[in-house]
Amino acid sequence: MEDIISKISSFIKQSNKLVILGIGNYLKSDDGFGIYVIESLVKNYEKSFKDVNLEKEVNIITDRLTLINSGVVPENFTDVLKRENPDKIIMIDAALMKQKPGTLRIVESEEISETGFSTHALPLTIIIKYIKSYINTEILIIGIEPTDLTFGEPLSGIIKEEADKFSEIFIKELDSFLLNS
Incomplete structure (x- = not known):
């Protein structure tokens, strides 16, 4: 996990505006990973920011950080992404990567078409192409x-254990990002 956190850290340090998109479906067991992580982040920031609420799908933490629980329809949030116009987007999802269960990794852009993201209405490759056609962003x-x-x-x-560990470390990285505003 250290390698992933290092990549995330350098990715967000170079960001002026970051959106984190949790994707998944709680009704399909581990497919809920992405939304579980987003909910963990929202719960953490609910304490400090009055407009942050777990019941909302879109939580603007600061003018530099937005958290989105997109469920199985990330394409429904493209208007939010256009409005927020982030220079960096992180998408978190369960992915069929032919790895050991619980393996957490960064899916490179050239691997996306070979990786299974099973619950989306649209393939992730199409969503990413659409986003990049409207926003100058890195994903x-x-x-x-x-x-x-x-x-x-x-x-x-x-x-759940990996999601909890990842969320805890990710929150520290985001706190550092927010402090360096």
Whole structure:
């Protein structure tokens, strides 16, 4: 995880405006990873920012950081992305990468078409092309190899454990980013 955090850290340090997009479906077990992480971030910032609320899909933490819980329809938030006009976007999702379950990694742009992001209405490649046609932005995709995608099951133990560890470390990176405004 250290390598991923290092890449995230350098990615966000160079940012003026960052949007983090959690993608997934709680109804399909580990596919809820991305939204679980976003909810963890929102819960952390609810304490410090009065307009931040777990019930909202879009939470503008500061003028430099926005958190979006897009569920299974990230394409529904392209207008928000255009309005926010971030120079950096991080997408977090469960990804079928043929790795050991619980493996967290950055999915490189050339790997996107070979990686399974199963619950999206539109393929992630199309969403990214659309976003980049309207916004001059860099996109970083963080995926975790799921253990279980069974309908009606909660996050599996290993994925929840990794999500909690990742969220805790990610919050420290975001706090540093916000302090250096």
